[in-house]
Amino acid sequence: MSVRRAARAALGNLLARQFDDGRWEGEMAWNTMLLSQYLLTHRMLRVPLSASDITAARRHYEVTQLPDGAWPVHSEGPGSAYVTTLAYVALRALDVPPDDPLTGTARTWLGSQPGGVLALPAWGRMWLAMLGLYDYRGINSIPPELTILPGTFPLHPDQLYCHTRFVYLGLACLYGRRAVFGLEEQLIGELRQELFDGYGSIDFAAARTVLCGSDLVLRPHLVLRVLYGLLASYERAPLRWLRRRALAVCSAKLRAELSASRGHGISPVSALLAILVAAHEGRPHQEIVASLRALDAWRWLDDEEGLRIAGARSSAWDTAFVLRALLASKPSTSAAGAGRAYQWLCAAQQTDELAPDTAAGRDAVLGGWCFSDGSHRWAVSDCTAEALSSILMAHDCPEWAGELGDQLPAARVRQAVDFVLARQNPDGGFGTYERMRSPQWTNRLNPSEMYLDCMTERSHVECSASCVAALARFAARDSGHRHDAVAASIRRGVSFLRARQRPDGAYPASWGIHFTYSAFFVVEALSAAGVPSSDRAIAGLVRWLETRQKPDGSWGEHYESCLTGEYVEHPEGQAAMTAWAVLALIGGGGPQAAIDRGLRFLADLQQPDGSWPQQASSGVFFGSAVLDYRLYRQVFPAWALGEGTRLTSGPAAVGGQDDPVDVGRRVAGEEMHD
Known part of the structure; x- marks a missing residue:
């Protein structure tokens, strides 16, 4: 099957999985x-x-x-x-x-x-x-x-x-x-x-x-x-x-x-x-x-x-990513499903604050999105950032204008930005639900015996990358809301990401497996923030990805990477991980040959109904708690194939913007490469 046909089949597979209310949600098996x-x-x-x-x-x-x-x-x-x-x-x-x-x-x-x-x-x-x-x-x-x-x-x-x-x-x-x-x-x-x-x-x-x-x-x-x-x-x-x-x-x-x-x-x-x-x-x-x-x-x-x-429900998280995957496809063929998803996602935003008698010890939730449908009211930085990114990018898709309905009001978009800004830590990175409250040495007194680094909130590479990317996309479209604060936050976030890069070019992760997972988010963030692909932060990561590609064109990382802190190769190529790597290479200007081989692996692994088979787990929390995000192996390969077809037929920037480098420099107000 050609990459183009595989992309169409993947799109059909995704649309068939949409719930009646417009959302997508895959099980998180533990x-x-x-x-x-x-x-x-x-x-x-x-x-x-x-x-x-x-x-x-x-x-x-x-x-x-x-x-x-x-x-x-x-x-x-x-x-x-x-x-x-x-x-x-x-x-x-x-x-x-x-x-x-x-x-x-x-x-x-x-x-x-x-x-x-x-x-x-x-x-x-x-x-x-x-x-x-x-x-x-x-x-x-x-x-x-x-x-x-x-x-x-x-x-x-x-x-x-x-x-x-x-x-x-x-x-x-x-x-x-x-x-x-x-x-x-x-x-x-x-x-x-x-x-x-x-x-x-x-x-x-x-x-x-x-x-x-x-x-x-x-x-x-x-x-x-x-x-x-x-x-x-x-x-x-x-x-x-x-x-x-x-x-x-x-x-x-x-x-x-x-x-x-x-x-x-x-x-x-x-x-x-x-x-x-x-x-x-x-x-x-x-x-x-x-x-x-x-x-x-x-x-x-x-x-x-x-x-x-389920340990968690992931409807807002999954729906935001599927919207991005649909954007990477031919928009006219998926406009109706995208419009229903857009409306569901807008409705899932937190539009009021917690009651004073229940908010003790809690950070504000107004403007945020939860991992799930929002009913439990625990909004998260990267869930908000990914929802915001997908909404903003849907606004830029004229083919969907008739299906989106009323756009999310500018005031609520700005509330989402305020929510994200409030999660930035002193080190420039972003936490999940809250900012850091206690020092990292408290993890030395971890009594759980089963989990790592579970005592205090901290800055995470993936959360930080999602937040930087969303803020950059917002600033490129709305320069009137807290311009200086947003620009400063982007600069500090980029500096945090630079500081987390390892000598071999890779970035650690907290919520996925592991270095491959973070590569996708980091390239998205740095590109949206205006960092050129020639910069060592992206170029070094691209070189690292090239060295980890298997002979069959795939990527596969074992969950033991999360425990050892060093890359451990999985014996088999993984659809989700290959898609992350391909998306990172496309966004980072990686070699076309490596991208093509990755896309070919995804097309060859695809099943007749457009789906991908059950494989190894791709999610994790607290280092040792490995999760199987069941939808990851469907949405990310579809997204990668969609970007791959765009790469051969027109502009293929992962961020979906005309010139992400120029936009990022305008947002940050300075040259962001070394």
């Missing part, structure tokens, strides 16, 4: 942990599930279990004792017998692991403790008293990364109360026998320092281990008045978050904990049931893989 917690919460709170939900949940456990009986922490990883233990207990709570093929093999696998269930990470121990299956003395302290320290203290919860903040608040509240919801007495006894060797004789206090197994990604720092020892002494006789006050603060913050997020929480991870806190406090049962129903917004259900709980 592991069974959230499904297990969701099922266990229903059982703990005596809220029954339907028979169809139970059947669909079992289906998901069946299709995700590894041949050795374990469940992995992600689709390409080995078995995880933490994920497998939760899955086993959830299945048993669904009345699956211990000798069932699912549970029997899982229990055998767990028994073969160093340390067994006793050595689970703290998060897993907490869930077992709440079920009456683990003694709280075996868990390192999660002190709620941090909430009553001065608000500027670096380890105060309000200073932590927002996802970590609300997980901490929930766990600290439940730990501080030694909450036990429990299952039926007979089931608890059976599970204790099945999971442990001699449960009654275990010295759980001694097990507090036992850490081993595949789930241990980051061993606690020496300073943290010393603090744990001191806190263990305090936990034997905590100051009751102090703990009561701290627990009240934790509880109030959790209630405010559920209210602000319309019951969804920033994620189902923390929302489930907040609901358990509310139930333990004795809130009315009907209120608890309603809260659990609100969490159904995170459900994902289909016949192939059954029921699962």
